[in-house]
Amino acid sequence: MTEQKLDRRARRTREAIQAAFVELILEKGYAAVTIQEVADKADYNRGTFYKHYVGKEELLKEIREVFLKGIREALLRPYKGMDQVEATKIYPSTLKLFEHIECHKKEFKALITVHRGISEDLYNTLRTSMREDMHMEMEPGDPPLDYELMLSYRLSATVGVIMHWADTDFKYSAEYMADQLLALVNSKIDHIVFKTKP
Template identity: 30%
Template sequence: MDRRIKKNQTAIKKAFIHLIAEKEFEKITINEIAERADVNRGTVYSHYWDKYDLLDKCIEDQLIHLMESCYSANATGPFPTKIPLLRTIKEIEKNALLYKTLLSIKDVPSFRVHLSRMINNRIMEQMEENKLSLDDLGKSIFAQFMSSAIVGVIEWWFSQSKPCSAEELTERLWSLLEMNRMILVEEKGSPIAEEQNEARRSAQWGIS
């Protein structure tokens, strides 16, 4: 890609994200985006059909970046592991303004939907790869539960001005997800003694 084109696209996207953080998406105009990016209106339209197309491109870029940065191609196990979850949260934290803005868009909740779908698809892929003994409906419900929980907690974390570190958030979130994973495994014929479960839960939450 020509460096000038790339520079313009970067400036336009950056200006757009800052505007979304300042005002409602529906009230943003192409003229405002162009002025903030220090380009003319025609330059914006030469790259994007309209602000909805620009929003879609911003979302697409960030999801691709998240997948490349956080999810290993050779991940194993029937569920996402703690490491990519921590990487995802830390990557989101590193670009806090961008992700907080995208997650908080009320008029067009595209990013939240796409992020949840990305995590959902990853969970489904790993369950298929590891031949988890659940029917299709069970897999779909479990993947939806997991992905919604992860995205919901990340949203809460931002809305509460990050009351804990990314590491602590990951540990606490993972302990909850792991509890549900163990329940699922037990229901499918791999029982674990209740005292072992209780000991694990106590250790995860610091209960003595």
């Protein structure tokens, strides 16, 4: 058998094991899931599981890493071969970000149930991308914006919107979320109405 076919088979096996593990985490929680249950649900034996993973921790780590890598790739995918893009034309990457999460929402939900720190992982992944893959050029202003503060503000808002979407069990489409996020980023508050007298 060719190496390519072996790689394809190994990839399919890993994907089946990952999918089974995610389903079981969502059904009964991470701590309660056994290796035998994962193997059974994926329709493999324990030996096959151990050929690919040392244990549940390594399996969970790979799911997390693949999910976060996809986030970073989604941001860049629409602009392949481009040097820059106008700030008003970032909808494609925003949409790809939400589509990636929507496509992998089971994995995301499983990661959330295991440790809420996934929001910090998301923030750090986006921040790394904004530092290493791209740079936002700001319009001059008075006072001038502190780039790191601006980045922190925007990324915290983005992660907050993503986590709210997950909390609502992804009731909105990726397109709706992309539209809303960009509207939020570009909106200016007109005034505040007090509901109670200060």
